Amino acid sequence: MAVASVTYLTRLAGYIALRNRTLSPRIVEVMEAAPGCVLISVIAPHFVSDRPADLAALAITLFAATRLPLLATVVIGVCAAGLP
Template structure:
């Protein structure tokens, strides 16, 4: 079973990612950005997600390694929101299977 703390952590991650995208849009809507600045703004939400999943790269738990592989595959093909949903679901399912 997934703990309430884990669910709240996932909700917090999704909120931080979404807010960084929306706040960037609201704060910079009337400004002209250079191509380099635009590229930085496009990858900022991904940085939030990576900072949360990066510790799992060194995990010794098979369910976390498998969930990470599923997440990386999803991230290479899908946008941010479906990737986060797939990551949460796969880790939850795999933890229940392995425990």
């Protein structure tokens, strides 16, 4: 919950700080992609995990991400991570 809150507050702070400025389309794209970059930095350490359950959940989620829409991938990832 804390990671989600910080990610959201980071995005919100950027919009508040730049609300009175005219932004180029490129800057708008960067602003919209930044939360995804933060999320990747949270997930990336699991790629080097030595726990087989984490690696299996990661593999299942990556496989789902290549074939399914985002909502289905998230549900499958959460379920895979919750399995013992």
